[in-house]
Amino acid sequence: MAGFLDNFRWPEWECIDWGERRNAVASIVAGVLFFTGWWIMIDAAVTYPSQEQMNHAFHTCGVFSTIAFFMINAVSNGQVRGDTYGEGCLGRTGARLWLFIGFMMMFGSLIASIWILFGGYVVPKKEVAPGLAVFFQNAFIFFSTLIYKFGRTEDLWG
Amino acid sequence: MAGIKALVGLSFTGAIGLTFLLLGCALEQYGVYWPLFVLIFYILSPIPTFISRRVSDDTDSSSNACRELAYFLTTGIVVSSFGLPIVLARNTTIQWGACGLVMTGNAVIFLTILGFFVVFGGGDDFSWEQW
Numbered sequence: 001m002a003g004f005l006d007n008f009r010w011p012e013w014e015c016i017d018w019g020e021r022r023n024a025v026a027s028i029v030a031g032v033l034f035f036t037g038w039w040i041m042i043d044a045a046v047t048y049p050s051q052e053q054m055n056h057a058f059h060t061c062g063v064f065s066t067i068a069f070f071m072i073n074a075v076s077n078g079q080v081r082g083d084t085y086g087e088g089c090l091g092r093t094g095a096r097l098w099l100f101i102g103f104m105m106m107f108g109s110l111i112a113s114i115w116i117l118f119g120g121y122v123v124p125k126k127e128v129a130p131g132l133a134v135f136f137q138n139a140f141i142f143f144s145t146l147i148y149k150f151g152r153t154e155d156l157w158g
Numbered sequence: 159m160a161g162i163k164a165l166v167g168l169s170f171t172g173a174i175g176l177t178f179l180l181l182g183c184a185l186e187q188y189g190v191y192w193p194l195f196v197l198i199f200y201i202l203s204p205i206p207t208f209i210s211r212r213v214s215d216d217t218d219s220s221s222n223a224c225r226e227l228a229y230f231l232t233t234g235i236v237v238s239s240f241g242l243p244i245v246l247a248r249n250t251t252i253q254w255g256a257c258g259l260v261m262t263g264n265a266v267i268f269l270t271i272l273g274f275f276v277v278f279g280g281g282d283d284f285s286w287e288q289w
Binding site: 023024026027028030031035036043046047152 | 225226229230231234237241249
């Protein structure tokens with residue numbers, strides 16, 4: 001009973017060579033998520049234009065998420081480990097600090113969007129769709145960042 | 159050159175895609191021309207790939223940050239060209255039937271552009287002299 005799934009194997013997909021395509025697939029999935037998040041927010045801004053339905057300040061979360069996306073993905077994993085050829089502008093410690101600040105902004109925006117959803121929409125029992133839009137925008141940008149950062153390999157020799 | 163037949167075939171599918179887009183605007187029951195803004199996305203979509211191929215000299219399979227950024231941006235442009243008709247339709251600026259026609263046209267046009275890249279753009283000897 002203990003190991004009855006040990007010999008189970010997923011069906012082989014031999015038509016696609018995942019090894020070489022992994023970076024491209026990760027980039028495309030990250031792109032879909034990121035821009036879907038933004039279009040969800042654009043749709044909410046168009047559908048609920050007034051300040052009472054959706055406070056225009058809520059766009060800030062998405063903006064900071066986007067800035068965090070570019071900060072996180074500007075630094076390669078090699079620079080953080082310290083094994084690239086050049087030093088980069090800030091060196092290894094600077095790269096780590098940049099990445100740290102980027103991740104803090106990303107997590108902060110995600111937490112803020114969850115706060116906005118519950119504090120601004122669920123609890124006061126307003127129509128919840130704009131709050132959901134803010135939340136999904138930031139959640140999608142968050143997952144897009146993770147996929148773009150960690151879904152790609154940096155093996156220089158393929 | 160991969161052949162005249164491929165070129166003619168791709169231009170045919172491109173014309174079909176643009177026909178869908180124009181049907182979504184010009185049919186009598188629709189009549190508004192806002193969906194034509196997706197033409198901007200059609201024109202923008204190959205640009206990141208062109209730039210990344212021009213800037214980087216290596217076409218081997220090693221990880222190439224510029225090429226991946228180009229894929230990311232191109233995917234974003236494609237998603238935006240589908241997002242715009244949906245937002246317009248949800249706002250009742252256009253009707254859902256027009257939205258469906260525009261999205262069909264989008265799919266055909268982007269497959270055409272992809273077909274151009276597959277047929278004419280691949281290979282190690284990609285150079286601007288092909289034009």
